Amino acid sequence: MTWLDFWTVLLVLTLALFSVLAVVVAIGGFFDIRRMLRTLAKNAENAQTDANPREDAK
Amino acid sequence: MLNLESNFTWLDWGIVAVYLSVTVMIGIYVNRYIGNMADYVVAGRSLGTFIAVATMTGTELGLVTVMYAAQKGFTGGFAAFHIGLAAGVVSLIVGLTEFIVVPLRRMRVMTIPEFYGKRFGNGVRVYGALLLAGAGILNMGMFLKAGAIFVTALTGLNDPFYVQIVMTVLIVLVLVYTILGGMVSVVITDYIQFIVLSFGMLLACWFAVKRLGWDAITETVSSVHGHAGFSPLDGEGFGPSYIVWMLFVAGLVSCAVWQTAVMRSCAAENEQVVRRMYVWSSIGFLVRFLLPQFLGICALAYFWQTSEGRAVMFTPEGLPIDDAELTMAALPLFLSQVLPVGLIGVIGAGMLAAFMSTHDSYLLCWASVLVEDVAGPLSGGRLSTKARLVLARLFIFLIGMFLLVWSLWYPLEQDLWDYMAVTGAIYFIGATALLVCGIYWQRASRAGAYLALTSGLLAVLGLDPIKNAVGLDRLEALLGFNLSEAHVGLFATATAMVLMVVGSLLLPDRCPSELPTQETAT
Numbered sequence: 001m002t003w004l005d006f007w008t009v010l011l012v013l014t015l016a017l018f019s020v021l022a023v024v025v026a027i028g029g030f031f032d033i034r035r036m037l038r039t040l041a042k043n044a045e046n047a048q049t050d051a052n053p054r055e056d057a058k
Numbered sequence: 059m060l061n062l063e064s065n066f067t068w069l070d071w072g073i074v075a076v077y078l079s080v081t082v083m084i085g086i087y088v089n090r091y092i093g094n095m096a097d098y099v100v101a102g103r104s105l106g107t108f109i110a111v112a113t114m115t116g117t118e119l120g121l122v123t124v125m126y127a128a129q130k131g132f133t134g135g136f137a138a139f140h141i142g143l144a145a146g147v148v149s150l151i152v153g154l155t156e157f158i159v160v161p162l163r164r165m166r167v168m169t170i171p172e173f174y175g176k177r178f179g180n181g182v183r184v185y186g187a188l189l190l191a192g193a194g195i196l197n198m199g200m201f202l203k204a205g206a207i208f209v210t211a212l213t214g215l216n217d218p219f220y221v222q223i224v225m226t227v228l229i230v231l232v233l234v235y236t237i238l239g240g241m242v243s244v245v246i247t248d249y250i251q252f253i254v255l256s257f258g259m260l261l262a263c264w265f266a267v268k269r270l271g272w273d274a275i276t277e278t279v280s281s282v283h284g285h286a287g288f289s290p291l292d293g294e295g296f297g298p299s300y301i302v303w304m305l306f307v308a309g310l311v312s313c314a315v316w317q318t319a320v321m322r323s324c325a326a327e328n329e330q331v332v333r334r335m336y337v338w339s340s341i342g343f344l345v346r347f348l349l350p351q352f353l354g355i356c357a358l359a360y361f362w363q364t365s366e367g368r369a370v371m372f373t374p375e376g377l378p379i380d381d382a383e384l385t386m387a388a389l390p391l392f393l394s395q396v397l398p399v400g401l402i403g404v405i406g407a408g409m410l411a412a413f414m415s416t417h418d419s420y421l422l423c424w425a426s427v428l429v430e431d432v433a434g435p436l437s438g439g440r441l442s443t444k445a446r447l448v449l450a451r452l453f454i455f456l457i458g459m460f461l462l463v464w465s466l467w468y469p470l471e472q473d474l475w476d477y478m479a480v481t482g483a484i485y486f487i488g489a490t491a492l493l494v495c496g497i498y499w500q501r502a503s504r505a506g507a508y509l510a511l512t513s514g515l516l517a518v519l520g521l522d523p524i525k526n527a528v529g530l531d532r533l534e535a536l537l538g539f540n541l542s543e544a545h546v547g548l549f550a551t552a553t554a555m556v557l558m559v560v561g562s563l564l565l566p567d568r569c570p571s572e573l574p575t576q577e578t579a580t
Binding site: 002003004007010011014015017018019021022024025026027028029030031032033036037 | 088107108109110111112115136137139142245246249252253256257260263288338342344348349
């Protein structure tokens, strides 16, 4: 196997793997972002409740 | 510079304008989710696997990466692929073995100097943070220039004055939404950029091969670079010492020691996400070098085949011209010729978003290091959350101003990638010794840490202007061979490890702290 053969195989494999990864991450990432924003919003809500316990009690 | 008619039209400018406006609006919108410093710096440690992979790849596959990797493909041929291979393989090994990154996540640190503090005390933390931030800011010193060269070459704005205008506009845009949104906006824009750039790059590769033909590409590399264009072991090109240097820099450092990558593992939900992120991101680490390098090789073939391109880009002997700014412009010039209207706008916008995403990650990173690891410890931990956020935003602004001045002033005399490896080495040479020994060797001491961090400064000898100023050429004449960045970097790395071990053995700590590998998993 020459260096050119080796780099050609590596390039083709990389292109194929990356195409699959791009599709999977694009779909999965969308749901992850939704979850992350919900978590952060919840954290912010909790922090506000902790900061104003009296208002919360009312 | 070549005066080529670009395919970039008003439609493409429209695409870029819409894309960038949406990105900035997202940065402003997500400001409402920032409640404390952990939200701002590591997105509240709430990243899932897919978004972690997207943001890791998004940050690392930026416009600057594309520019320096393409330049390496242009000046080194297929042999440059060894850099991507090293990056991918080492990142996979890190993911499988949990080397460095999982213990760091276990310690719940936000920055590497915070680890120094927990392991070696506050003095090492502050000293290490100053070295890290200094090296990191210098490392991104050429980002603006690379971004501006890309924009002007892609769009056909040939007047050098436009480069300065574009640099100023870019830094203002980046500062606005990084200051406002922090890591949450970084994560979301990384995700958008990941999608646009991934598919854009794949399409660009297809257009390039379709236009040039595979045989013409390989024949050009053979004509211009000879055997060294294919074999990285050939001393006429990269050579064995450069490969070892790349295994260290593009491999281990990029994924496990460089602060921006480590921040992603620290932002992950749990240790399992860290492992998965590194295993999956190994493809991203491979791609970030390989695809742009391939496009750089295509640019080489394109200009070799056109008479005007050959006259400007090559010496009469047929070698790529020794002008870093011109070889950096080869990829955008090539893309401006082969991509169709519309797609060139999408790729241009994706690249600019990539530029902004890399910039915001780095700005956020260095500013948070200065706040958390310098200002925080020096104030005795008395800084309020509000004060820390204000200070982080102030540092981001000041770093942005420095970058603008540095980009205009510093004469880039070597490949951009080599400049970045050397400036980054000021930090990562010492950091590697501290991380490896600090995590895995109980006897690593504070004295050893100080010595190892200081020896990282030796790396500046790899910068061409410094090398010329201190007269390293006389040493080269004495040794009988050229002292490359790789030689200097490897020497400094070995020195740091030796000093860490010797310093620790001779001057041990009275009360050694517990190793993070011994702590309970969270």
